[in-house]
Each structure stands twice: as structure tokens, then as C-alpha cells.
Amino acid sequence: MPASNPSALPAEARMLVTRVLACSAEVAEQVLRRGRLRRFPNRATILRQGDWLSLAFLLVLGRAHALLYSADGQVILLHEYRAGDLFGALGELEPVRQECDVLAVEEARALVLEAAELALLAQQHSCIGLALSRMLIRRLRQTTERMYERAALSAVGRVHAELLRQAREAADLTIRPAPILSELALRVATTRETASRAVNALERRGIIRRDADALIVVAPRRLEEMVF
Amino acid sequence: MPASNPSALPAEARMLVTRVLACSAEVAEQVLRRGRLRRFPNRATILRQGDWLSLAFLLVLGRAHALLYSADGQVILLHEYRAGDLFGALGELEPVRQECDVLAVEEARALVLEAAELALLAQQHSCIGLALSRMLIRRLRQTTERMYERAALSAVGRVHAELLRQAREAADLTIRPAPILSELALRVATTRETASRAVNALERRGIIRRDADALIVVAPRRLEEMVF
Numbered sequence: 001m002p003a004s005n006p007s008a009l010p011a012e013a014r015m016l017v018t019r020v021l022a023c024s025a026e027v028a029e030q031v032l033r034r035g036r037l038r039r040f041p042n043r044a045t046i047l048r049q050g051d052w053l054s055l056a057f058l059l060v061l062g063r064a065h066a067l068l069y070s071a072d073g074q075v076i077l078l079h080e081y082r083a084g085d086l087f088g089a090l091g092e093l094e095p096v097r098q099e100c101d102v103l104a105v106e107e108a109r110a111l112v113l114e115a116a117e118l119a120l121l122a123q124q125h126s127c128i129g130l131a132l133s134r135m136l137i138r139r140l141r142q143t144t145e146r147m148y149e150r151a152a153l154s155a156v157g158r159v160h161a162e163l164l165r166q167a168r169e170a171a172d173l174t175i176r177p178a179p180i181l182s183e184l185a186l187r188v189a190t191t192r193e194t195a196s197r198a199v200n201a202l203e204r205r206g207i208i209r210r211d212a213d214a215l216i217v218v219a220p221r222r223l224e225e226m227v228f
Numbered sequence: 229m230p231a232s233n234p235s236a237l238p239a240e241a242r243m244l245v246t247r248v249l250a251c252s253a254e255v256a257e258q259v260l261r262r263g264r265l266r267r268f269p270n271r272a273t274i275l276r277q278g279d280w281l282s283l284a285f286l287l288v289l290g291r292a293h294a295l296l297y298s299a300d301g302q303v304i305l306l307h308e309y310r311a312g313d314l315f316g317a318l319g320e321l322e323p324v325r326q327e328c329d330v331l332a333v334e335e336a337r338a339l340v341l342e343a344a345e346l347a348l349l350a351q352q353h354s355c356i357g358l359a360l361s362r363m364l365i366r367r368l369r370q371t372t373e374r375m376y377e378r379a380a381l382s383a384v385g386r387v388h389a390e391l392l393r394q395a396r397e398a399a400d401l402t403i404r405p406a407p408i409l410s411e412l413a414l415r416v417a418t419t420r421e422t423a424s425r426a427v428n429a430l431e432r433r434g435i436i437r438r439d440a441d442a443l444i445v446v447a448p449r450r451l452e453e454m455v456f
Contacts, residue, residue, distance in 0.1 A: 068372075070380030071456055078372045090365055091358065099369060122358050129357020130319065130350050136364035137318055140371065141327060144296075144306045147375045151417065152298030189379060228299055 013037060013060045013111060020058070020084040020135075023127040031121060031128075035113030040064075040104040047102040053089035056115045062108030065186075066100045077186050079139060086135060089115035091122060105183075150189055153228060158188035159198040161227045163208065167217040178215040241265060241288045241339055248286070248312040248363075251355040259349060259356075263341030268292075268332040275330040281317035284343045290336030293414075294328045305414050307367060314363060317343035319350060333411075378417055381456060386416035387426040389455045391436065395445040406443040 010032070017028040037060065040046050046057065046064055059081050066079040066087065078100050081087055089096055122128040149158050162184060167173040185195040199215075202208045207223050209216045217223055238260070245256040265288065268274050274285065274292055287309050294307040294315065306328050309315055317324055320343070350356040377386050390412060395401040413423040427443075430436045435451050437444045445451055 068376050068380070070376075074379065076376060076379045078375065091361060099372060119358065122361070123354050126351050126354035126357050129354055129361055130347065133318065133350070133357055133360040133364060134320060136361060136368060137320060140364060140368050143368065143371050143375065144327060147306065147371065147378070148296050148298075148304060150375070150378065151302065151304045152296070 010037075013109075016060055016084060017058065017111070020086075021128050021131040023125060023131070027121075027125045027127060030125075031113070031118075032111065034117045034121065035111040038110055038112050040108045040110065042104055042107050044104045044108075045101060046104055046108070046110065047088060047098045047100075049098055049101050051098045053096050053098050054115055055088050055112050056086060056090055056118045057088040057102075058111040058113075059083055059085050059087070060109040060111055062104060062106040064102050064104050064108055066102050068100045075186060076189065079143070080187075085139075086132065090132065090136075091115050091119035155188065155190035155194050156198045157226070157228045158190065159184065159195050160202075160223055162188050163199075163202070163215070163217060164220060164223050164227065167215075167220065173217040173220060174214050175216075176214040178210055178213060238265075241337075244288055244312060245286065245339070248314075249356050249359040251353060251359070255349075255353045255355065258353075259341070259346075260339065262345045262349065263339040266338055266340050268336045268338065270332055270335050272332045272336075273329060274332055274336070274338065275316060275326045275328075277326055277329050279326040281324050281326050282343055283316050283340050284314060284318055284346045285316040285330075286339040286341075287311055287313050287315070288337040288339055290332060290334040292330050292336055293333050294330050296328045303414060304417065307371065308415075313367075314360065318360065318364075319343050319347035383416065383418035383422050384426045385454070385456045386418065387412065387423050388430075388451055390416050391427075391430070391443070391445060392448065392451050392455065395443075395448065401445040401448060402442050403444075404442040406438055406441060 014025070014028055014032060017031050018025055021028065021031065035058070047053070049068070061083055064081040065077055066081065068076040068078060070076060079087070081102070087102060088098070122132065149161055153161060163175070163179070166175045166179065170176070181195050181199065182192050185192045188195070199208070202223070203210060207217070207219045209218050242253070242256055242260060245259050246253055249256065249259065263286070275281070277296070289311055292309040293305055294309065296304040296306060298304060307315070309330070315330060316326070350360065377389055381389060391403070394403045394407065398404070409423050409427065410420050413420045416423070427436070430451070431438060435445070435447045437446050
């Protein structure tokens, strides 16, 4: 069971809400007052597929994975949520069933509030609806990109694309800490073995370099040519 | 080239904008004044992958497909837009590249407006941001459902799931007009031949019935059991 921890991180939560909703400190304060902070240990289930939803979750700290399972036990990563991401019921007009499990993949903190309250706040403060729209547009783009890659690229090509994406998020083409192979495999919908073989092959060819705590893309152009 | 047709359907467009944005007639009027109606003939390209986007499109009439193409020429349907759907640039803060082609699949009309204008309107009228969020949540759910089905179901299972979905959208389990096989195949990412074989098998087993202009799901429970 997730622990209730109303006093955790109030200052960080306030800053995050202000930034995420692109709103004034006063609006952020209202959002915070209507919700409560909850703590989820690593591997805790935050939401379960099939639950009827009335709560919205704003991740304040940590990461969480939205996961589905196929009939043959394959795990499918739908989204990765990071600090600043909202999920759960987000102000839909009808009650909704949660479409997937959401698991904390690190120790996580979330601001939890009634979706109806969030919708009310969004009616009063247009910044909230706008911020929510922008977040959803980004998520939709990521999802369609992933859907495209699964249809259009080989498993090895998807590993290359994912490493390139992660490296480019950093200024110096360095993924720190180095990706965990099982997580890399989950992201690109392949097996750990395939991911491992692809990464080893890149290292042998001098396209990436690994040390104790980082993976550095040395030849991003060559890696880009290997995305197919 | 799409034809400019500012005088087309003003009354329908006004009603649609009012409904879609769940806003007052006055706000709808403002949105309409800031945009212009454009007509796209069937098969016209509304947006091209890679274009730099600054326009938002509200589909007023007809349908459009958001499509991507894999290296081996496979066509991937990302979204189907219907009357009331918004697409294009939707108020992002930075300029964005269009991620896919958007094609009219029927004669279509769209209200076209600058994304910056839309963002400004959303700042002034909270109903717009909320409506946009709800639309994006629905689209995200559809997209993740499709992604899940592609990973978890067989091609034949996806045909069954799609027929069930379309039939349940109608009150009487009747898909009217009957689905075009090539479009059904595109929706579930399979070949026309596979879709055709699956539909014929269902008809032989008495699970569906077809007449000149409709497909009726006679045994929805049995069809549901065949979604795997």
C-alpha cells in the first residue's frame, strides 16, 4: 500500500507545479492544497489496469511505467512518466477505466487529486488546460513515434534509435547512468538478449563507448545510419 | 491545391465549434472569425510529413487519415480524424515538424487557424484548453489501444476486435456502410487478403451477416471470444 506523506517535498512540489502548469505561484498553491502528496516505493503499483478512475496523479519525483501485458506474457511499455507528468483520470467527463498498470520504477512521489477538482481548477485557470494540452500533445507524439518505430524498424534498429534519442537528450551525447539492458529492451519491445547483442556490436565497432557509469555515443552519424 | 472556400457551411461550422469546444456561441464565433474554412477534395493531401507547422486544423466535415510509411512501403495509420477533431499545430510553444501525412479520405472541410491564435484563444477562454485536453486524452487512449493490439493480438484477432468496435459504436451492431476491406486492413495493420479471409470466415460461421450496404454482427459474444 502506498504511504501517505503529506509533508514530503512541499517546496519542490510547489516549484514543479508552477513550472509544469506554467502558472502563477498562487494557482500552484491552489492545486497543491486540493491534492495530497503520496509516496510510492520502487516497484509499487500506483494504478492497476481495470480500476475505475477518479484520481489524477502528478508525478513530483521519480519515474513510473505504464505497462500492458499481452496474452503470452509479453510486457508492453506504453509510456514512461517522469517528474512533471500527469496521468490517471485527467478531467474526462465520464468515469474511465484505467487502461494499464502504472508501476513506480524508482522511489516516487506524486501529488494526487480528484480529477473533478482538476477539471474545476482548469475551468478557473486557463493556464492549466493549456499546460495539460501541451503535455498530452508531447505524449501523443512520443506514442505515435514509438508505434511507427515498432512497425517500421527492426528490433536492432529500434535499439539504435533509442540510444540515439537518449544520447541527444544530453548535451554531450552521454547517457548517464548507462542504460539498464532490460529497461532498454522494454522500451523498444524486444528481448534483453537482442538489446545486449546490439549494444555489444556497437561497442565493438567503436560507435559507442561504455565505462562504469555511462554510455557515450562516439559516432552519432554512423549510429543514425544504422536506424532501419 | 486545396481550394479556399470561406463561405462554406458557416452554420454547421458554428454548431460544430460550439459543440466541440463546449463553449458559448460567442466564443465559437471568435474562433470562427480567426480561422478560415478550406475545402479538400477526396484524396487531397492536407498536411505533408516534414512540413514546418504553424496551422491548426479543425475538421468540420468528412474524414482524414494521418499516415506514415515504413522503409519497405508499408502504410501505417496513426489516427483517423472525423468532424470535430483538431490536428496540426495545436499551440505548442516551439515550432514543430508535422510527423505524418494527413490525407482527406472523403471530401473534407476544415477550419484552419494559426496555432498561435488558438493558444491565445485558449488563454482567454478556459473551455478551449479543457476541450482540447479531452480530445487529446481520447486520441491518446485510441492510440495506445491500437499499439497494444498490434503487439498483443494476431492480425486476424485485430480484424475481429475492429469489427466489434465499429459494430458497438452503432446501437444495433450494424456497421453501415459495410467496411471497405482495404480500409479495414489499414486500420489493423494487415493486408487486404488477411482482412478478406477473416471476414469471409466470420460470415461462413454465421457470426456476421453482410448485405448490400451493411455488415451486421449477429453473435457479438462469439466474436469477442475470437479476439486474440
